Amino acid sequence: MMNSDGHCAFDEPLDVKSKIQILRKGEVDISGKSSVSLSQRETSIKQQQPLSIFGTSPKNDFGNNEDSENIPSQVRLYLISQPITYSGCAWTQDEKSYRSSNDQQRKFSRSYSMVFDNDGDKDFVTIDNVNSPLGSKPISISTRNHSGSFSSSVPNSLSGSSSLEESFISDHVEYSINEDETKLFIRTNGFEKTKSKAPTPKETESRINQIIDNHNTGNDNQLFEKKAEPKETTSAFNSEKKDYKFDFKSFLQKLKDKSVVQLTRDIKKFTFEISNTDYTPEHPHKVQSFLAHIMREISSHEQWKNATEQDLMNAREGIEKYVMTKIYSKVFSPTLEDIEIDNQIGSRIALFKRVVTPANLDVSARLVTDPLFQKAIEELKKMSFYKTPRDKLICVSNCCHLTMNLLKRSMHEQSGGSGGNAPSADDFLPLLIFIVLRSNVPHLHSNINEYRNPQSLEGHSGYFLTSLESAMAFWQGCDHTMLNMDETTFQQMINFEDVFGKESVQHATGESKQQSSNSHIAIIKEVPKEAMNEITEYVKKEEKSPEKLLLDTVDSVKTPDETIMSPIMECEIQSPPKQLEESDSLSKSSIEESVKNCNNKTTTDEARVDMVSSHVNHDKKWENLVSFVKNNETIFNEFKFENATAEDLRLKDVNSLLEDYKQMVSILKHIKNQTNEN
């Protein structure tokens, strides 16, 4: 029944693509369904008629429906790869890899889920199609029936090419309405190479049942709970996986019991003590022996008399989590020395991040472009968001599992599916080291250097943590031989570090300009000699560092005109002319040079000639400038460093960056001159 009552109306097809180009935002209107009466919804939940349409066009399916004419309107959603929240809805993502029983090929599936609030307003979904495993291919979502549970795949009309169809054939969308929230699940098997058998409707049903169950048991926030508890990635090879599930709540519940009042008192006393004393090297021992003590108490306690192994494990984890959360601020980066090491590692990794390529570590470049690689980085970054060692360790394990899967997959592909290869530490460690480099987790040292219950450090997680630790040690101590570099390059890189180090100090303390310009000279050591001379000369003339000048320019930018690239125009209006006589000649020659450069790049010469001649013709200068900008879109539309941070820069970028910069400066001066003459 696709009537207006039960219709979970998505708007008419939205041209999301065009929106993405502008806003990267998709829009889903779910206001229609708010008209569904409560009773109807309840019935619908009971009915539980989730139907899945796998690999068939919705049209066929709906054709069987009595209301086939009422084919619901559709909205195109683009999958995102990051969990994001925006205006009352959140996407979360869950990745699973599994190996099907009858073939050797590994399959990956991703689930995306989104929760809308049913407040009747429009919900907006920010959608990023760049990182989506499906690329920019749209998924259409339509309502199945008024029960609100439905599944859909992409209609034929959208899957124009056969390849598109194949990648979508196993996509699976579930949509369910509950009393106060609406959930949307999109599962995609986008990674797999072969066409997979779609999950049976039964599976889908059980899944939806689960959702409803979760909801009905008051577990509304299940999607957000991940924030509090990192999720362990299901991995294909987790042979030691236990059926143990950590349950902090039940542990806390047990602690509330009156019989354990002595224990809780002890714990509170201890945490209070720790948080009110200065850190000493004895602390780790204290914490460990206290935890051991508490565990002994617990295992001999009435409350846990009939406890199973799992209950005790739960208690151990619970105690640790509780204590560590309480004393987190005391024991995380406890000493100045730790902070020092953290900073040292952080800056070193940031430095290497600019220059080190996968080849430096003999890591295959193919691995680095894999989506799993990015995922592993994300996972590792999460580490610093959690407070307890256990949670941190889960992040590390997840990261390493992903890395391992990545390696296995690539080996599998390389060997042509023959199997028999397994990633060894020889493959694993370099990749992990590279992941550490790319993720540059803040306070890595302190994050690793936790009070972790040593007993749980055996097994995979212990190995992974050790690997992470050694990856960190690698960046701490690596030299040119370890990075396949020659010594001079490496030294230059280290010099870079010194320069950057100095700069940051200068920014903080506002040291003299002279030094600052010197440091800039040092920076551009790498660039061609002529360019450097020019810059040096320029710096001398201006008595100002080039970067500073640029900063001034940027500062002066207020509300840029809609149509025109801003800095240029704003400078014309706002920048007071400075020292123009001095730099005039340089400016002219620079402009001519830049014009020459442009000549090489683009076709239209006239605009540039005009521009030079605009020295004479003031009236036309702005017009000319605009046309110059327009005609040289290749230069001006590709501000590829516009939003870049220092970390994004690589050594090889310096040349092009400097070139662009010089061009901008020359144009800037040109404009200044004109303003002055005006």
Add this chain to the structure above:
Amino acid sequence: MNNKKSFKIVLLGEGRVGKTSLTLRFIKDVFDDNQQSTIQATYLQKDIIVGNQQVTLSVWDTAGQERFHALGPIYYRNADGALLVYDITDQDTFDRAKTWVMELRKVLGDDIVITIVGNKCDMIKHRQVSEEQALEYAQSVGANHLLVSAKANKNVAESFLDLTKRILEKKANTPMGGSPQAHRASVRMSTRGVSGLTIQENPNQKPVNNRISSRVSGLTITDEEPKKTDNGTCCK
């Protein structure tokens, strides 16, 4: 005394000596073929029975490339045994193995049980390292030596068994309280605290500060005494 024991064994050896295939061979002898999907060679755990003693072995693979050499100490701290792998057709790998042995002895003293295995013993033709030479060296450093072949499945499980047996013997000769768990409980998990794992077993022998590790700045190996915990429950 029949408590379940758990030992950590590190695999050391240069990249091309066949550590991976050795590990894989070791696993394959244990697991079903169905479980192949779970295979990965970096870390493996395996229960074996030696005599009437059940032992859980954790085998830690290490990266063999020269450039990661300095990271070794991080991996082999707390290790009960080390399996050093070299390739009998490649003298260099044997020399690398020797440096590892020296390092292990420096850092961990006699507390780590070492077995040296020459892999690829099926390729006698291209042999570069003679058995006598290897045996002699092994004896001089208090290690056992075995010739193995992962390809021909020769001596693979035996080498692990041999190592385990000797670890057990070693533990048996050590006064109580030397259980590794008790030590580990007092070791702060850190790059600083590579401590304690050896001391109680051989009170007279203090681990020598590891000079090699100084290449990795910030990784200092201290020989601080482990805190004598009054923790009587070393084995759960």
